[in-house]
Amino acid sequence: MKLKPKHLVLFLILTALVVFPLLKTHSPAGIPVMSPIGLVELKTTFPKAPERMPVYRVVGGEIIETISNSSPEYWKVRKNLPSEEEAVEIALKALERYGGVPEDAVLRGVRAEYVSYMDSSAGEVGREPTLVVVSFKREINGFPVVGPGGEITVFIGENGTVVDLVKIWRKLEYTKDVRIISPQKAYELLQNGDVLRKPMGKLDLEVVKIEPGYYAGGIGERQDYYYPVWIFHCRDGFGKNITLAVSALAEVVGG
Missing domain, CATH: 3.30.310 (TATA-Binding Protein)
Structure with missing residues (x-):
C-alpha cells in the first residue's frame, strides 16, 4: 500500500519518537547502550554518594x-x-x-x-x-x-x-578531602568509555554494583596519589566478573 504524503509524514514522526530514544548516548537502568568499551546495561541502583572523599599521597x-x-x-x-x-x-x-x-x-x-x-x-x-x-x-x-x-x-x-x-x-599519607561526582555522572563517563583501565576488546557488560573507592596501578605504573574513583562491578556475556573504575574527581586537583 502506498502512503499518502500526509500519512508518510505522520509515519516518519512516529518512527522518530520510537527510534531516537533508543539511540541516546546515555540510558537509565534496563536499557543497554553501545559504548566504546562495548554494550553496557545498568542492573542495579545508584548508591548514596558522599560529597567528599580523601586524597592520599604515596610516600616512600x-x-x-x-x-x-x-x-x-x-x-x-x-x-x-x-x-x-x-x-x-x-x-x-x-x-x-x-x-x-x-x-x-x-x-x-x-x-x-x-x-x-x-x-x-x-x-x-x-x-x-x-x-x-x-x-x-x-x-x-x-x-x-x-x-x-x-x-x-x-x-x-x-x-x-x-x-x-x-x-x-x-x-x-592523607593529604586533603576533595569533592566527587555523583554515581549517575560516573555512569555517563563509563558509557563514554572514560575508564582508568580499558578492557581488552568490546564486551557485553551488566553493571551489578557501584561503589566509591580507589584505584591502584600495577608494577611499573607510577602513581604519586590515590584519588577517589567510582567502581563498577560488572558481569560479561560469559558470566565473568569485570571491575572497571572511573575517576570520581569533581574538581581539578593539583599534584
Missing part, C-alpha cells in the same frame, strides 16, 4: 615483592594441594618474610586453579588442579581499592610449596 615509593622464579609453571598439573584453610596458613607464613599482611589488607578469597585438556581417545574434556591461590585486597578506611596494585597474591603448589608470590603495596 612502592613496595613490590615477588619470589624470583623465571618459570613458575602456572599450568603444570599438581597433586596433593592444600585445603583452603591450610592454604591461608601457608600464605600468612610466606608473607612474614615480606613484612607480613598489612593492617589495611583483607582476605579476598581462596580458589583452586585448573588446567583443561582434551582426551582424544575418549573424546572428553577434562581438567586437573594446578595451584591454590590465596589473595588479599586492600581497603582504605573502609573504601575498597581495585586495580593490579591493590592486592597480594600467593600461589601454592604441591605439599604446601609457595610457587610464586606477588605483593604490590604503597605506603599512603
